[in-house]
Amino acid sequence: MVTSSRRLDRTFGALADATRRAILGQLAHGDATVGELARPFRVSRPAISKHLRVLEQAGLVRRAREGRVSRCALDAAALREAAEWVERYRAFWSGRLDALARYVERTRS
Amino acid sequence: MVTSSRRLDRTFGALADATRRAILGQLAHGDATVGELARPFRVSRPAISKHLRVLEQAGLVRRAREGRVSRCALDAAALREAAEWVERYRAFWSGRLDALARYVERTRS
Numbered sequence: 001m002v003t004s005s006r007r008l009d010r011t012f013g014a015l016a017d018a019t020r021r022a023i024l025g026q027l028a029h030g031d032a033t034v035g036e037l038a039r040p041f042r043v044s045r046p047a048i049s050k051h052l053r054v055l056e057q058a059g060l061v062r063r064a065r066e067g068r069v070s071r072c073a074l075d076a077a078a079l080r081e082a083a084e085w086v087e088r089y090r091a092f093w094s095g096r097l098d099a100l101a102r103y104v105e106r107t108r109s
Numbered sequence: 110m111v112t113s114s115r116r117l118d119r120t121f122g123a124l125a126d127a128t129r130r131a132i133l134g135q136l137a138h139g140d141a142t143v144g145e146l147a148r149p150f151r152v153s154r155p156a157i158s159k160h161l162r163v164l165e166q167a168g169l170v171r172r173a174r175e176g177r178v179s180r181c182a183l184d185a186a187a188l189r190e191a192a193e194w195v196e197r198y199r200a201f202w203s204g205r206l207d208a209l210a211r212y213v214e215r216t217r218s
Contacts, residue, residue, distance in 0.1 A: 005127045013125035018114045021194070025216065028201065076201030083195040085130070090192065092137065092185030107134065 004081065007059070011082045014058035019043065020051045024060060027074035034070060113190065116168070120191045123167035128152065129160045133169060136183035143179060 014020055023037055038048040052072060055061040059078040063070050088106070123129055132146055147157040161181060164170040168187040172179050197215070 005130075008130070009125050009127060011125075012121045015194075016118050016120075016122035016125055018118060021114075021117070024198070028198065028216070074201060076198045079195055079198050080202040083192070083199065085124075086188055086192040086195060089133070089137065089185045089188050092183060093189040107138070 007078065008081060008085060010058040011060070011078050014054050014060055015082070017051065017054075019048075020055055023048075023051060023055060023072075024074060027061065027072060028076075031071050031073045034072065037072060116187065117190060117194060119167040120169070120187050123163050123169055124191070126160065126163075128157075129164055132157075132160060132164065133183060133185075136170065136181060137185075140180050140182045143181065146181060 019041055022041070026032060026037060026040070034045065034048060034052065037052070038045045041048065052061060052063065056063060060075055062073045062075050064073070128150055131150070135141060135146060135149070143154065143157060143161065146161070147154045150157065161170060161172065165172060169184055171182045171184050173182070
């Protein structure tokens, strides 16, 4: 079983690279083959494949084989948990006291 | 100059570890010394110091020397940019078409 904590490690780890974030940005506009994804980047196709594996392991990208090519699709569900984690700290950058109170209330235990 | 992209690499990289996220959680309740931060974790003090360095480099923790001890404080400003990045994908997990339209509009160029 992959715990929520391990999942967050993988999600944030996958996002800690500009090329991987850009791949997600491309996939947000629609599915793409590995070749199509590699085109805008100044990196080799094997390097893109490696990034895609990290994104797949984090559950952010799904790959499906179609004959000889594999098509990649964005799977943003994993981002939800990451967003929720970061969101808990909103009070600390927005200075909103109501959000801060909610944070303290939730973590009092 | 540290670009926004490099900053995001560092922020997400710093968040990709459960101990570091827990340290931020502790600091959200108030400043703490390195010793106080190390207490709840089953890791050595040098290991905590290493995690703190990663958090400092990402701008998420500030350390100030007070005599012989150094006090750590949360600096959540860097999380804002990370939250904004993740938030752009909300449409893809919430299924909200208005958010999707905003995403497409913003990235059309």
